[in-house]
Each structure stands twice: as structure tokens, then as C-alpha cells.
Amino acid sequence: MASYKIALLDGDGIGPEIMTEAVKVLELVSSRNDVEFELLHAPFGASAYFSHGQSFPEETKAICDQADAIIKGPIGLSHEESKKIPVDEQPERGALLPLRRRYDTFANFRPVSLPRGLAHFSPLKAEIIGDGIDFIIIRELVGGLYFGNKETGVNEAGKRYVKESLEYDEDQIARIAKVAFETAQKRKKVLHNIHKSNVLKSSVLWNEVMEEVGKDYPEVEIKHILVDAAATYLCLNPGQFDVMVMENMFGDILSDQGGGILGSLGLMPSACMGPEKAYYEPSHGSAPDIAGQGIANPYSMIGSVAMMLEMSFGMEEEAKKVWHAMQSVFADGYSTPDLKGAASDAKLINTTDFGNRVVTALKNA
Ligand code: NAD
Ligand code: IPM
Numbered sequence: 001m002a003s004y005k006i007a008l009l010d011g012d013g014i015g016p017e018i019m020t021e022a023v024k025v026l027e028l029v030s031s032r033n034d035v036e037f038e039l040l041h042a043p044f045g046a047s048a049y050f051s052h053g054q055s056f057p058e059e060t061k062a063i064c065d066q067a068d069a070i071i072k073g074p075i076g077l078s079h080e081e082s083k084k085i086p087v088d089e090q091p092e093r094g095a096l097l098p099l100r101r102r103y104d105t106f107a108n109f110r111p112v113s114l115p116r117g118l119a120h121f122s123p124l125k126a127e128i129i130g131d132g133i134d135f136i137i138i139r140e141l142v143g144g145l146y147f148g149n150k151e152t153g154v155n156e157a158g159k160r161y162v163k164e165s166l167e168y169d170e171d172q173i174a175r176i177a178k179v180a181f182e183t184a185q186k187r188k189k190v191l192h193n194i195h196k197s198n199v200l201k202s203s204v205l206w207n208e209v210m211e212e213v214g215k216d217y218p219e220v221e222i223k224h225i226l227v228d229a230a231a232t233y234l235c236l237n238p239g240q241f242d243v244m245v246m247e248n249m250f251g252d253i254l255s256d257q258g259g260g261i262l263g264s265l266g267l268m269p270s271a272c273m274g275p276e277k278a279y280y281e282p283s284h285g286s287a288p289d290i291a292g293q294g295i296a297n298p299y300s301m302i303g304s305v306a307m308m309l310e311m312s313f314g315m316e317e318e319a320k321k322v323w324h325a326m327q328s329v330f331a332d333g334y335s336t337p338d339l340k341g342a343a344s345d346a347k348l349i350n351t352t353d354f355g356n357r358v359v360t361a362l363k364n365a
């Protein structure tokens with residue numbers, strides 16, 4: 001029997017609520033397949049800072065190091081609450097970026113997908129959506145502004161200043177380009193490269209390397225689109241996209257817009273792949289505005305489990321069943337409250353109920 005260790009980082013806000021539902025799915029998948037999951041919960045995020053004095057404690061690093069894959073809930077506090085933690089220990093800088101750096105998870109897959117039957121969740125008009133929405137954002141995750149040099153101080157004129165640099169070298173660009181071309185090759189053979197080369201030198205190098213790597217994938221057509229225009233096309237004609245690739249910051253922003261056109265960030269799972277280790281997390285944050293109410297949509301978290309089953313453990317069929325089970329709950333007329341586009345007669349259900357219904361649907365799949 002295959003046996004895998006999975007580190008579970010519950011995180012903050014709605015993190016523990018949606019993690020509970022993801023664990024139910026993991027337990028069912030294990031019980032009906034020839035696979036054993038050893039689930040290792042570990043503190044991470046603001047909650048870990050308050051309980052352990054660090055947002056990414058040493059014990060959590062050790063658990064993650066030995067895990068075959070990591071499932072992570074969202075971390076972070078509200079704007080006001082964040083101020084209770086020193087800037088460098090805040091969980092975004094103190095835990096999440098170090099996690100990405102530790103495992104060099106450079107390739108972040110953020111699928112933006114809404115089957116036709118669920119198109120009513122989207123704020124976009126039916127004629128714009130057509131057959132549904134289905135594209136994937138591939139975001140470079142360990143370079144750019146996030147990890148470049150940072151400097152703050154007071155300049156000669158006595159003014160406070162800040163300097164942050166957007167850094168990439170050609171190897172960093174080439175490895176994400178390769179992932180993007182390979183993904184496009186397996187899908188519709190069109191790759192949209194999102195950039196800002198009319199202003200940023202980083203984008204000039206980025207585009208050059210994209211073209212060079214593209215020579216190894218002659219079947220894939222590369223289309224270059226400026227990031228500002230891409231934001232508009234995502235609203236006006238998302239159907240033109242299949243695989244999109246972009247640097248870290250652009251990917252952060254456009255992937256949340258992806259959640260917007262689906263109707264909720266709660267529909268956004270993701271996979272963060274490194275050379276040796278991968279971790280899986282919702283694309284969204286800890287949703288302090290609804291935390292503790294039991295109404296968060298666990299689709300993003302359960303979807304992240306489905307991505308892990310496929311991408312870390314090769315359990316593609318089981319992953320498909322998880323997606324179908326979640327979509328069948330919506331198709332049966334149930335909806336979590338974040339999906340404002342739900343039909344007016346939608347039966348609103350909470351986090352636990354959604355998770356339980358997914359498990360029931362999965363048992364019958
Ligand atoms: P957010 O993504 O937490 O929330 C934005 C909106 O989406 C809110 O209205 C929220 O209720 C809603 N939402 C998000 N996920 C949902 C879900 N599963 N079900 C229902 N509704 C959902 O963004 P924010 O409020 O700007 O950030 C809150 C905190 O999260 C910040 O501290 C931020 O730094 C952090 N954050 C963490 C991650 C991460 O851990 N990867 C990602 C993004 C933001
Ligand atoms: C995301 C988040 C993070 C990011 C934050 C919390 C550091 O917004 O995963 O999209 O900007 O990468």
C-alpha cells in the first residue's frame with residue numbers, strides 16, 4: 001500500500017474551517033483506495049505567532065521537510081489586527097514567503113474554471129461566458145518584486161524613501177517558461193504571455209527568454225499581451241485564454257481577478273510546485289470578514305486537495321471525482337453564501353454542509 005505523509009497547515013481566519021472539510025475528503029479518498037495518508041497538523045501563520053512566537057515555527061519546518069506534500073490554509077489577519085505583529089513576523093513575510101523560498105515552489109498553477117452548468121455564478125453575462133470559463137494562470141512564485149532587494153531609509157533631502165527591486169535572471173524565467181509551454185502543449189497549444197515590456201526592462205528579458213524557450217515547442221503559439229490590456233480581456237473575453245504565464249506580482253493580481261469573474265475567490269484552488277516539493281493552497285486569503293461564521297466556501301481548499309492527488313500522487317481519476325462531486329453539489333441547487341450569482345431559489349448551505357455533501361457525492365461516484 002502506498003503511504004504518504006501530508007503536512008496540514010490550518011492557517012488563520014477561515015483556514016481551519018475549510019481545512020476540516022478538506023480532511024474529510026482526504027480521509028474518504030484514503031479509505032477507498034490503496035493509499036494511506038498520514039496527516040500531520042502543524043502551526044503556521046498569525047495563530048502560530050501568538051502560540052509559538054514565530055509564524056513559521058521550527059517544528060513546522062521539520063514536519064514540512066519530511067512531508068510528501070503540504071496542504072496549506074490561508075494565513076493573515078485583518079489590516080488592523082496585523083499591526084499587533086512586527087512587520088517582518090507578519091505571516092505573509094514571516095511564514096508564507098519563507099515557505100515558498102524554502103521549497104523553491106516557483107510554478108504556481110491557478111486554474112480559473114467554471115463549468116457551463118455553473119456559469120450563473122459568474123458576474124459576466126451569459127453571452128460573454130459562452131461554454132463556461134476554463135483557463136489556467138501560471139504564476140512565477142519565487143522571484144520578482146516579492147523576493148528582490150528591499151531598502152528603506154531617509155534620503156539626503158531628509159525624506160523617508162523605499163526601494164524595492166524586480167529581479168529575475170534568465171534561468172528563473174526559462175524554468176517557468178518551460179512549465180508554461182509544457183502545460184500549453186498538453187492543452188490547446190496556445191500560450192498567452194503577460195508582460196509590461198513597454199515600460200519594464202524585466203519584461204523585455206522575460207519576453208526574450210519566453211521566445212527562446214518557445215523554439216523547443218514549435219506546436220505552441222505564443223501570444224504576447226500587455227498586462228493592463230489582459231485585465232480588460234479577462235472581463236470582456238475570457239474565452240480567448242487557455243494558458244497564461246506571468247511574473248509573480250502580475251500573477252497575484254490577475255489571479256484574484258480570475259476569482260472575480262468566476263463569482264468568488266472561494267472557487268480558486270492552487271498548486272505551488274518546486275523541484276522536489278509541492279504545496280497546495282487556496283489562492284485567496286483568510287477572509288477575516290467572514291471568519292468564525294462557518295459560512296466560507298471550502299471549494300478552494302478541497303480543490304487544492306484534488307490538485308495534490310493528481311500532481312503529487314498521480315491519482316488523476318480520484319481527483320476528477322473530487323471535482324465532479326463538488327460541482328454536483330452546486331448543480332443540485334446548493335450554494336455557499338459567497339456565490340451571489342446563485343439562482344434566487346438556491347438553497348444556501350454552510351461550510352460543513354458543503355463538505356458533507358461533497359463526501360456523500362464522492363461515496364456514490
Ligand atoms: P481575502 O481573499 O481573504 O478575501 C477577499 C474577499 O473574498 C472577502 O470578502 C472574503 O470573504 C472572500 N472570500 C475569500 N475566500 C473565500 C471563501 N473560501 N469563501 C467565501 N468567501 C471568501 O482577501 P483580504 O481580505 O484582502 O485578505 C485577508 C488576509 O489574507 C490578509 O491578511 C492577506 O494578507 C491574507 N492573504 C493570504 C493568502 C494566502 O495565505 N495565500 C492569500 C491572500 C491573502
Ligand atoms: C497569494 C497572496 C500572497 C501573495 C500574500 C498573502 C503574500 O496574496 O497567495 O495570492 O501575494 O502571493
Ligand code: MN
Pocket residue numbers: 252253256283
Ligand atoms: Mn493574492
